[in-house]
Amino acid sequence: MTWDSSRKRGATDGLWMKCTSCEAMVYKKVVEEQHHVCPECGFHFRISSKQRVQYLLDEGTFKPLFENLESTDPLNFKGKKSYREKLQQAQKQTGNREAAVFGTGQIMGKDVVFGVIDANFIMGSMGSVVGEKLARGAEHALKHNMPYIVVSGSGGGARMEEGILSLFQMAKSSAAIKRLQDAGGLYVAVLTNATMGGSMASWAALGDVTIAEPQALLGFAGPRVIAQTVRQELPAGFQTSEFLLERGFVDQVCPRKDLRQRLASIIRYCCKDVAAFRKSGARHTAKISVPAAAKAAAAK
């Protein structure tokens, strides 16, 4: 459960907003025109799943999948606020049923299975529904021979309020991605601010190709926990996209405005043209198992 509070989405006030990174007052309209990036320092503000779809997919191509999955409160979790209250609040704030928004769509004419974890929904943390959608998305991509693109914004990591069930979503999602990858499917992980903990240590780290947005906080342990453990100051730029790039853990750092083009290129290199492919008949006959056990488990 980690989130650097100083790097939250920009505080807004009328026509102007203050950049949370460089603290410059910037004109909101300009920020919006530039894909919600600070015109002064290039900081990438947090955006909603809707905006993400708008920036990455061809207009009008997004068709939602697995929309009817909803979280329950399997632990009957009572912190300061109950989990149910938290869920309701997040639903109201985002207009989404859960943090994961999945569907099919096109990126510059190429069919994809697309998922985004909305950082505005309980810090984009992964509970049973997020894990289930990640797994179903991979299975859908495998079944229909489509590339699988997931944009992470999961600073919360595994969702504490679902306890052990959240932790094992790491394994569930990774297992489904493994099947897709073994069958020759493409999985691209797009890492955005922030992606931490159980999310970073499973599906977010497993892309065939991994692209990060600039200056995103990406890591396993939260910076505060590390600082407390090692009792020393963390190096500048620690756990940023650029830090991971330098150490070999992502392929590219790519500004938001170029992401769509970049994804289209990668798909072009890794996938046969889907339309031509469909004409030629199936390339592989990977066994798809209907997640019968998943359905049984769904019943609380």
Added chain:
Amino acid sequence: MSGVDRLNVPEFERPIVELEMKIESRRMDLAEEKDQARAKDIQAEIADLEKDLRKLMDSVFEKLDPWDRVQLSRHPNRPLTSDYVAGLFDDFQELKGDRSYKDDPAILCGFGTLEGRKVMVMGHRKGKTLKERLECNFGCAHPEGYRKALRKMKLAEKFGLPIVSFINTPGAYPGIEAEERGQSHAIAENIREMSNLKVPIITLTIGEGGSGGALGIGVGDRYLIMENAYYSVISPEGCAAILWHDAKKAADAARVLRLTPNDLIELGIMDEIVPEPYGGAHRDPRKAMEIVKAALLRHLGELTSLGVDELLESRYQRLRGMGKYIEVAA
């Protein structure tokens, strides 16, 4: 009983330990007592004390709170991975190193023979002495530990050896270098590969199942957990710090997180609870070994009779079934 720590036992166990020490000292008095009448008195006294002890133990161990179990899982005298490896496996051949950076002593790997069955053994290593504990970071592995484990698992796959994984970690090490060397990536890769490794994998949580650091060697065909172990998405201390900004409320957090073996079975994550000797594995390590051995052999027997396709399909379906959610009408 040399090497047994009687100072750092959990608070709830202290009266028991004190009574045991009293009985022990009266036994020594008895051995030295020459006068028969007085010896008889001491004997009677010991018998009474033993009755009291039994009653006290019953009252303590009958109603263990989740936090009590967490404390038992961390008990200073509790058998560790190295104890199980030494006690259960013949011809153990330790295999070190990740061939990339270094050997991480926080994860122990090697060939071992369990009642004639050849397996790959691995587990988190917490260390016995202070020196060992420091070397092992108290059971918190670095990326090279997970990469070592993966290497040895691939070796097991190549030579058709089932894998037995002992889980006992507070969590993967949260440090600067661990991040620099890709802690997330190391754990993620292990989880992914274990989901499809073509040999049977039995995971047994013997103490602490600390989050991603546990899962990094914890995906398999069987999820077993000892009676006084726990498995959690976050440490009770970490959870308390988030919920109440007070790590001292860990006991409350332990209750909220549903991390006990019974909870984990109920939530559909664990398959089976491995019972412990009365009062915990540390009170009779030899008996604990026997119970663990029997459980491992039974599951190994079941799993090795399956074909690879069946094994992997059921492993996948088991994972796919994990989680609780509802499907509402559109």
